[in-house]
Amino acid sequence: PPQMRGSRSKALPDRALVNCQYSMATFSTGERRRRPHGDRQASELALQLKQTFEAAILTCLYPRSQIDIYVQILQADGGEYCACVNAATLAVMDAGIPMRDYVCASSAGLAEDTPLADLSSPEEAAGGPRLVLALLPASGQIALLQLSARLHQERLEAALEAAGEACRALHAVLDRVVRERLQEVTALLGD
Amino acid sequence: LYICFRTVEPLEYYRRFLKENCRPDGRELGEFRATTVNIGSITTADGSALVKLGNTTVICGVKAELAAPAVDSANKGYIVPNVELPSLCSTRFRSGPPGEEAQAASQFIADVIENSQIIAKEDLCIANGKLAWVLYCDIICLDYDGNILDASAFALLAALKNVQLPSVTINEETGLSEVNLKQKNPLIIRKHPVATSFAIFDDTLLIVDPTAEEEDVATGTVTIVTDDEGRLCSVHKPGGSPLTGAKLQDCITRAVTRHKEVKKLIDKVIKSIKPK
Numbered sequence: 279p280p281q282m283r284g285s286r287s288k289a290l291p292d293r294a295l296v297n298c299q300y301s302m303a304t305f306s307t308g309e310r311r312r313r314p315h316g317d318r319q320a321s322e323l324a325l326q327l328k329q330t331f332e333a334a335i336l337t338c339l340y341p342r343s344q345i346d347i348y349v350q351i352l353q354a355d356g357g358e359y360c361a362c363v364n365a366a367t368l369a370v371m372d373a374g375i376p377m378r379d380y381v382c383a384s385s386a387g388l389a390e391d392t393p394l395a396d397l398s399s400p401e402e403a404a405g406g407p408r409l410v411l412a413l414l415p416a417s418g419q420i421a422l423l424q425l426s427a428r429l430h431q432e433r434l435e436a437a438l439e440a441a442g443e444a445c446r447a448l449h450a451v452l453d454r455v456v457r458e459r460l461q462e463v464t465a466l467l468g469d
Numbered sequence: 470l471y472i473c474f475r476t477v478e479p480l481e482y483y484r485r486f487l488k489e490n491c492r493p494d495g496r497e498l499g500e501f502r503a504t505t506v507n508i509g510s511i512t513t514a515d516g517s518a519l520v521k522l523g524n525t526t527v528i529c530g531v532k533a534e535l536a537a538p539a540v541d542s543a544n545k546g547y548i549v550p551n552v553e554l555p556s557l558c559s560t561r562f563r564s565g566p567p568g569e570e571a572q573a574a575s576q577f578i579a580d581v582i583e584n585s586q587i588i589a590k591e592d593l594c595i596a597n598g599k600l601a602w603v604l605y606c607d608i609i610c611l612d613y614d615g616n617i618l619d620a621s622a623f624a625l626l627a628a629l630k631n632v633q634l635p636s637v638t639i640n641e642e643t644g645l646s647e648v649n650l651k652q653k654n655p656l657i658i659r660k661h662p663v664a665t666s667f668a669i670f671d672d673t674l675l676i677v678d679p680t681a682e683e684e685d686v687a688t689g690t691v692t693i694v695t696d697d698e699g700r701l702c703s704v705h706k707p708g709g710s711p712l713t714g715a716k717l718q719d720c721i722t723r724a725v726t727r728h729k730e731v732k733k734l735i736d737k738v739i740k741s742i743k744p745k
Contacts, residue, residue: 301555304607305514305530348557350609352528353511 294340298327300362302351323359330363330383330412330421336376345375356399357385363412364448371456379414380452381421384444386411386437393440407433411441415449479686487674494680499723501678504731506623506738508631516632516656520624522678524614526558529624531606531632535646538594538601546593546601550578551608552621558613570617577618577705578608578625581694585662585702588629592657595637600646602634615680618692618705622664627735632656662702663731665724666692669710677723691717693724697732 300323331347347369349362363383370377385397386409394401402408412422425434486492496502502523511517514530521527538545552574553567567575582588593602606628608621633653639646668679668687679687689709694702701721706712 299556303528303530303609304551304605305511305517305532307513346556348555350555350557350611352530352609353513355513 293337294335294342295344296328296332296335296337296347297344298324298331298347298349298366300324300327300349300351302354302358306351306354323362326359326422326424327362327366330381331366331370333421334367334377334379334381334414335370336378339376345370354399356397356402359410360384360396360412364452368452368456372459379416379419380449381412382415382445382448382452383410383412383422384441384448385409386441386444388433388437391433391436393436395440395444407437409434409437409441411438411445413442413445413449415446479682483670483683483686487670487676492676492683496678498674498676501727501730502680504623504734506627506734508627508738509742514628515634516628516630518624518627518631520620520627522616522620522623523680524612525610525616525620525680526612527608527610527617527620527624529606529608529621529628531604531628533632533634534603534605535595535600535637535648536603537599538597542590543598544594544601545590547603548582548588548590548593548606549603550582550606550625551575552578552617553607553609554613554617555609558610573707574608574617574621577692578606578621580703580705581622581662581664582625585660585694585696587626587658587660587662588656589659595646596639600637600639604629604632613681615682615684616666616678619664619666619678622662622694623731626658626661626663627738629656630658630735630739660702661697661728661732661735662694663724663728664692664694665720665727666690667720667723669712671710673716675716675720677727691720693720695721695724695728697728699725699728 300320302320327347327349335345347366349366351358351362360383363381367377367381384395386393386395387397387401387406388394389406397408407425407427410422410424411420413420483493487498491497505521507519509517510519511530515533516531517529519526519528536547552571554571554574593604595601606625608624610617633655635648635650636652636654637646637648665677666679667675667677667690668683669675669689669691670687676683679690684690689712690707691712692705694705696702
């Protein structure tokens with residue numbers, strides 16, 4: 279869960295600093311990972327998360343403070359970045375930090391011209407083109423788009439569409455969960 | 470208004486409750502929080518368990534690897550526990566190398582494994598002097614609300630019961646090992662150690678299963694690890710206020726009762742996942 283803390287050294291005078299840390303449990307992948315934090319993949323993903331959330335969180339409301347987002351992967355089966363983004367969105371909402379919109383993420387790929395949404399680990403390893411999309415569903419704005427492996431320009435539309443669909447479906451689920459939780463919490467407070 | 474009192478003068482706040490023999494969350498002095506266990510949730514690990522003790526959430530994943538046994542104990546495998554208290558579980562932990570509490574917890578779990586002989590290391594040996602199993606037990610705290618030692622020990626026990634090791638044979642001609650992933654055998658668990666922690670207040674009062682807040686205002690802690698036949702495996706009392714012999718005896722009695730409760734819970738959970 280994100281926590282608010284006063285940060286001494288890197289304080290920005292007009293907005294909050296968003297700090298992300300990404301960590302994988304040693305038992306999350308098929309072979310035991312020896313270094314949960316320091317490796318390149320972790321740093322890259324943490325940076326991507328940071329950039330995504332800096333765009334989504336209304337940081338100007340919290341000057342001179344720091345918002346820490348820690349994500350821990352318990353089991354990795356493809357689409358780790360997407361799961362992190364979705365989880366972090368819910369956590370930031372749970373903490374009551376205002377955001378522009380939900381951030382929903384999904385990966386998509388193409389297998390012989392058929393767009394596939396939400397690739398799992400064997401599908402990612404198959405080597406086809408892979409697209410990762412983080413979307414702010416209400417406005418349709420794209421927070422992050424990443425493409426690996428060669429993709430024909432015409433196919434891009436189809437893959438984007440598939441990812442967009444998945445994000446919108448996710449948005450419906452996340453929204454419902456947040457509302458249910460809100461009802462629970464207000465019911466508890468009301469008692 | 471009572472929230473202000475709680476933050477400003479926590480000890481007094483607690484004393485008022487303890488005088489009435491109860492605690493702010495409504496529990497009695499000897500009552501544990503609701504315990505839930507979920508086994509086998511991580512499919513990439515060879516064995517896993519998620520334990521929730523009230524709000525304290527701990528997950529344990531066991532991964533088995535092959536290695537050569539040590540020269541001086543050629544027929545023994547290894548069990549390597551590691552407890553991690555990452556920043557996400559509580560504001561008291563900063564990111565970086567493992568802090569004092571994480572290391573102390575890791576050492577505690579290692580001691581429990583050693584003292585209780587939960588697994589005979591000889592069982593982990595495949596070929597004398599050549600090949601043995603190494604069990605890496607990684608315990609990660611997801612939410613810290615006190616009593617991390619009990620939760621970790623419980624998670625470890627549940628995860629080890631869930632571990633299925635593939636059978637390994639050594640090819641006589643090539644001398645290489647062949648792992649048969651299709652044929653899996655469960656680990657032989659010899660003993661079932663269960664930890665029970667108490668917090669000491671003002672040298673006299675003992676409360677069981679302290680929350681994070683209670684641990685902060687407590688003047689000392691005691692953890693007792695009991696075994697199947699009501700035997701004592703270890704008593705861990707890291708400093709803190711002194712305790713009379715009689716009080717310690719009370720703790721031991723309570724720990725034995727707790728052991729029975731925990732054993733029943735584990736057996737129930739294991740039975741419920743049997744049909745696969």
